[in-house]
Amino acid sequence: MYQEKLTFIDLFCGIGGFRVAFEEACYENDIVPKCVFSSDIDKFAQDSYEENFGERPYGDITKINEEDIPDHDILFAGFPCQPFSIIGQMKGLSDTRGTLFFDIARILKAKQPKAFILENVKQLVGHDKGKTLKVILKSLKELGYHVNYSVLNALDYGLPQKRERVVIVGHREPIMFTFPNPEKPYKPLSEILEKNVNKKYFASDYIQEKRKNSHKSSYYPSIWHENKSGNICSYPYSCALRAGASYNYLLVNGERRLTPREMFRLQGFPDTYRIVVSDGQARKQAGNAVPVNMIKAVALKLLPYVAIGMDQTAVLREYDLRFNAS
Numbered sequence: 257m258y259q260e261k262l263t264f265i266d267l268f269c270g271i272g273g274f275r276v277a278f279e280e281a282c283y284e285n286d287i288v289p290k291c292v293f294s295s296d297i298d299k300f301a302q303d304s305y306e307e308n309f310g311e312r313p314y315g316d317i318t319k320i321n322e323e324d325i326p327d328h329d330i331l332f333a334g335f336p337c338q339p340f341s342i343i344g345q346m347k348g349l350s351d352t353r354g355t356l357f358f359d360i361a362r363i364l365k366a367k368q369p370k371a372f373i374l375e376n377v378k379q380l381v382g383h384d385k386g387k388t389l390k391v392i393l394k395s396l397k398e399l400g401y402h403v404n405y406s407v408l409n410a411l412d413y414g415l416p417q418k419r420e421r422v423v424i425v426g427h428r429e430p431i432m433f434t435f436p437n438p439e440k441p442y443k444p445l446s447e448i449l450e451k452n453v454n455k456k457y458f459a460s461d462y463i464q465e466k467r468k469n470s471h472k473s474s475y476y477p478s479i480w481h482e483n484k485s486g487n488i489c490s491y492p493y494s495c496a497l498r499a500g501a502s503y504n505y506l507l508v509n510g511e512r513r514l515t516p517r518e519m520f521r522l523q524g525f526p527d528t529y530r531i532v533v534s535d536g537q538a539r540k541q542a543g544n545a546v547p548v549n550m551i552k553a554v555a556l557k558l559l560p561y562v563a564i565g566m567d568q569t570a571v572l573r574e575y576d577l578r579f580n581a582s
């Protein structure tokens with residue numbers, strides 16, 4: 257039986273959050289996804305990716321000639337957030353790492369895929385009074401793409417993690433793409449937390465006591481979050497996992513750190529995803545990853561426009577309404 261194939265490339269692939277999301281969305285629609293190129297500069301991210309997808313990503317994208325990248329239907333890129341994030345120096349595009357966006361742009365220009373999905377921290381929207389995002393959107397439009405963006409929260413797409421990210425979707429055809437509506441409820445924390453947790457994840461008696469003396473939670477189970485000024489709050493979901501956060505930034509029930517598997521679950525990775533790096537690397541990788549469920553919801557909205565075999569009626573109707581309405 258003929259099955260439609262969609263090719264894609266996975267830039268700044270990390271541990272493959274985009275790939276897991278897109279592959280799941282494709283399989284649900286009887287489409288065969290095929291990754292034709294991946295890249296990440298980090299050796300440990302490459303180790304995780306290779307273990308799970310059977311291919312070792314290429315390294316530094318700035319060193320790769322765009323003409324050497326195979327043609328593809330869709331480009332994915334969760335480009336590094338440091339230049340824009342509140343943690344970084346807020347230098348944005350003037351920071352050299354900010355120019356990694358221009359590596360995406362040169363690949364789009366050379367390869368002209370049908371569509372792309374980019375992801376970054378929500379601070380990108382307000383950075384430099386909105387000028388940074390404006391430059392990005394303008395550059396993408398100049399490359400011939402119709403572009404939409406939205407700030408989405410992983411919590412609205414079934415994951416118990418408050419993680420807000422800007423998602424930019426671009427497509428060559430003038431379709432009427434809309435972002436997915438929030439899907440409630442999110443998975444309960446009880447389905448994320450492991451039952452028998454090694455002692456090494458528990459905070460010291462001193463830390464636990466200090467937390468419990470200053471905070472009483474209204475939820476069980478809960479994840480306790482200590483902000484920069486030492487205030488503690490707790491919720492029946494996790495605050496955003498962060499690659500570089502201090503060890504006790506998030507504590508389950510005020511007692512213990514999250515295990516690597518719990519962190520991967522909070523990002524929507526299935527338990528079949530193999531974790532082959534140290535706890536420290538796993539924490540960094542989970543903190544850097546894109547929430548799988550959120551990107552899958554976006555991919556499911558985009559698929560009818562890029563997959564020839566899917567029912568195009570709705571697409572054409574939307575096109576008619578928009579462009580042929582008198």
Ligand SMILES: C[S@@+](CC[C@H](N)C(=O)[O-])C[C@H]1O[C@@H](n2cnc3c(N)ncnc32)[C@H](O)[C@@H]1O
Binds near residue numbers: 272274298316318541
């Ligand atoms: C925000 S993370 C993306 C994570 C990914 N979306 C995931 O789900 O795991 C950004 C990634 O860009 C990678 N990176 C940074 N500079 C790079 C470069 N010059 N070339 C290739 N990858 C780079 C980092 O190693 C990091 O894994």
